[in-house]
Amino acid sequence: MQSPTVGRQRPKDRKDRIAQVAAELFCEQGYHGVSLEEIAGVVGISAPAVYRHFDSKYAILVAAGRGLIDATLTATDLSSSEDAWLDLEALLAALARLAVTHRRTAGLYQWQWRYLTDKHDAEFRADLEVLFRRIALPLLNERPELGVADAEAITRATLSVFGSLATHRAVIAKGKAEQLLHRAGRAVMQASPPTPISGLELGVLPVSVPIGARREIILAESVRLFRLYGYHEVNVELIGHASGINASSVYRYFPGKADILAAAFYRASERVTEATAAALSGARDDADALRRMIESYVELTFERSDLVTVYLAENNNLPEGDRHELRKVQRLHVEEWVRLLVAVRPELTASEARVLTHAALNVVTDLSRWVYFDRRTGMNRHLVRLMGVVLNA
Numbered sequence: 001m002q003s004p005t006v007g008r009q010r011p012k013d014r015k016d017r018i019a020q021v022a023a024e025l026f027c028e029q030g031y032h033g034v035s036l037e038e039i040a041g042v043v044g045i046s047a048p049a050v051y052r053h054f055d056s057k058y059a060i061l062v063a064a065g066r067g068l069i070d071a072t073l074t075a076t077d078l079s080s081s082e083d084a085w086l087d088l089e090a091l092l093a094a095l096a097r098l099a100v101t102h103r104r105t106a107g108l109y110q111w112q113w114r115y116l117t118d119k120h121d122a123e124f125r126a127d128l129e130v131l132f133r134r135i136a137l138p139l140l141n142e143r144p145e146l147g148v149a150d151a152e153a154i155t156r157a158t159l160s161v162f163g164s165l166a167t168h169r170a171v172i173a174k175g176k177a178e179q180l181l182h183r184a185g186r187a188v189m190q191a192s193p194p195t196p197i198s199g200l201e202l203g204v205l206p207v208s209v210p211i212g213a214r215r216e217i218i219l220a221e222s223v224r225l226f227r228l229y230g231y232h233e234v235n236v237e238l239i240g241h242a243s244g245i246n247a248s249s250v251y252r253y254f255p256g257k258a259d260i261l262a263a264a265f266y267r268a269s270e271r272v273t274e275a276t277a278a279a280l281s282g283a284r285d286d287a288d289a290l291r292r293m294i295e296s297y298v299e300l301t302f303e304r305s306d307l308v309t310v311y312l313a314e315n316n317n318l319p320e321g322d323r324h325e326l327r328k329v330q331r332l333h334v335e336e337w338v339r340l341l342v343a344v345r346p347e348l349t350a351s352e353a354r355v356l357t358h359a360a361l362n363v364v365t366d367l368s369r370w371v372y373f374d375r376r377t378g379m380n381r382h383l384v385r386l387m388g389v390v391l392n393a
């Protein structure tokens with residue numbers, strides 16, 4: 001009896017389909033949490049069939065990242081239109097459509113750099129420079145008072161607004177999401193630039209050894225390493241070395257690496273809860289409470305930038321029970337922002353307020369990966385204003 005697959009042609013777009021499915025799974029579960037078998041199962045093929053198109057999971061990651069970047073460059077290529085390079089509105093509209101269309105895969109931009117080889121990292125960065133120029137040039141034309149560094153800072157913040165839609169699952173109509181993101185992106189482009197002082201980029205400043213109990217040192221060093229390299233690229237030996245002890249000594253304080261990550265998440269959750277309670281307790285009214293929430297979030301990010309970044313980036317690597325519990329806490333925290341924003345801006349629906357809240361929070365998170373959060377940069381004051389700009393868009 002002839003196999004039903006004999007004589008059947010493979011779809012011409014199967015390679016693209018594999019990359020698309022993989023991108024969605026990587027964003028949902030993390031790169032290391034996805035197997036080739038799982039990718040193949042969703043596509044509807046066998047795992048060996050994947051190897052007809054890609055020689056490894058890493059090759060699929062590169063293809064998925066390339067697909068996202070190519071789609072972005074295609075969407076923002078307005079060269080066929082006369083004076084299109086001057087048209088910021090057309091670019092904002094294109095970015096808003098792109099954010100909505102690629103919502104399930106755009107999260108690759110936030111963490112894929114950790115896993116890329118130097119070669120692919122350089123290639124992707126070169127393409128991102130093209131995107132930056134496409135936005136910065138018309139911005140400089142519209143606002144000639146800005147310097148190049150100012151335009152770059154505003155461009156980064158603007159892209160963070162659009163990228164924020166991929167960081168959450170809040171339900172909102174596609175058309176409304178595009179309108180909100182377009183409006184928020186435009187507001188950021190008209191805002192004061194969050195420009196850091198030269199020489200204070202992340203990785204330039206020396207890393208100091210934290211002082212405190214041994215368990216706290218291990219936790220602090222683990223969080224720093226998780227942020228720099230990603231959870232799966234850090235082992236207990238590296239944590240022990242950074243903490244000034246042998247790897248075996250780490251186990252006196254934590255049963256395993258997953259327990260260190262969970263402890264970091266619970267610590268971050270406690271800090272967020274404490275900061276929220278402090279902001280709300282002395283507020284005169286909802287508008288004052290929202291202002292205090294903005295200030296407390298930026299302050300927390302400055303004081304605990306490694307912790308906040310890991311808290312937002314490493315959910316998928318938590319033990320399942322901890323993951324569900326902490327995501328519940330995260331949702332409750334966001335809902336407090338939504339409640340206040342709707343109270344201050346009653347013309348917004350809860351879903352609209354939720355999208356703006358995530359956009360404002362994402363701007364701070366994204367920029368924290370770009371520049372070391374040192375008060376000498378004035379970034380804390382800039383980001384307080386910028387969060388207000390996004391929430392009021």
